[in-house]
Amino acid sequence: MSTRRCSLWPAGAVVVAAMAALLIGEMPARAQDTSAMKKQMLGQWELSTAERSKTCVVTLKNDSTAQGFRLELEPTCAAALPFTKEIAAWSIKGLDIVRLQDAAGQSVIDLTEVESGILEGLRSGEGIYILQNLIAARSLAKSMDQMIGDWSMVRGNGQSICGLTLTNNEATPDNFQLFLKPRCDPAVAGFAPTMWRLERGALLLMAANGAVWRFEADDNAQWRRTPDTVDPLILLRQ
Incomplete structure (x- = not known):
């Protein structure tokens, strides 16, 4: 006499459980990636127009705020790049987006890495902006003078x-x-x-x-x- 084994879980529940296990397995890896990127971003950066005709020095800090992490903008930033008046904090979204945001956590500009130490973001109606390591940016300025x-x-x-x-x-x-x-x-x-x-x-x-x-x-x-x-x-x- 044959017997049939009955699954204790419906098929749909098995699929959901499998997906949950995958997500749980990914969470530590994502947390590690985010932590590494955050550490990489701490320090002084230059935010500029695509060709550096207008620049602003931004210092990204590790201190937490209600919506992200603290930052400091040079006093000249507002005149050089008026949209920076809205920036109150920074955060990392997803795995590779650095968000400069307002006090409510809304994006002022989102930037993604296009080369090592260089991030690029677009503001609709204005164009592309570049965020790059301050030392590298000043080295580029020196290079331009030499040209x-x-x-x-x-x-x-x-x-x-x-x-x-x-x-x-x-x-x-x-x-x-x-x-x-x-x-x-x-x-x-x-x-x-x-x-x-x-x-x-x-x-x-x-x-x-x-x-x-x-x-x-x-x-x-x-x-x-x-x-x-x-x-x-x-x-x-x-």
Whole structure:
């Protein structure tokens, strides 16, 4: 005589229990991830427009508030970035979102990591803002100062095809003026760049029509146009 074993739990309850077990198993890992990110974020950061034309120093602290953790903004922040007047605290949402929030806990801006030590967030109608380690940001500012001056654009064989001058004169809120010298190669003259900026370690030359040439520093402290070609263009300091 055969016997049938009866489950004490309905099938649906088994599924729910399994899902609950998975969630419980994930909770310690998520808590660890959040704790690690919080520790990584403590300290001084620079909040800025995408190209650092307007900046604000933010100090993220470990002290708890009603809605998150305490922070301090430099007195000049409100003038540089008016929306920072609303920021009262910071918190971590999910696994990788750093939220700068108002006193009620509502987001003023949410930022996510795009590179090590660099977070990016969007404010509707305003554009992209960058949060990065203050020391790294100031190093970038120094790098920008070092870019100002005369440069020569050469081909891979060393033939000079154009001279140009990078200035620190603001062309738009995020870009600086660039001037070509006379007798440039037609390819460069046709491109006709008028502005430049540094963006995440790359040098961008921009034309009035929106065209962009991107250069990256190579091992020889030269700037090579990317993507690379069999006949590369290289920028050399004059």
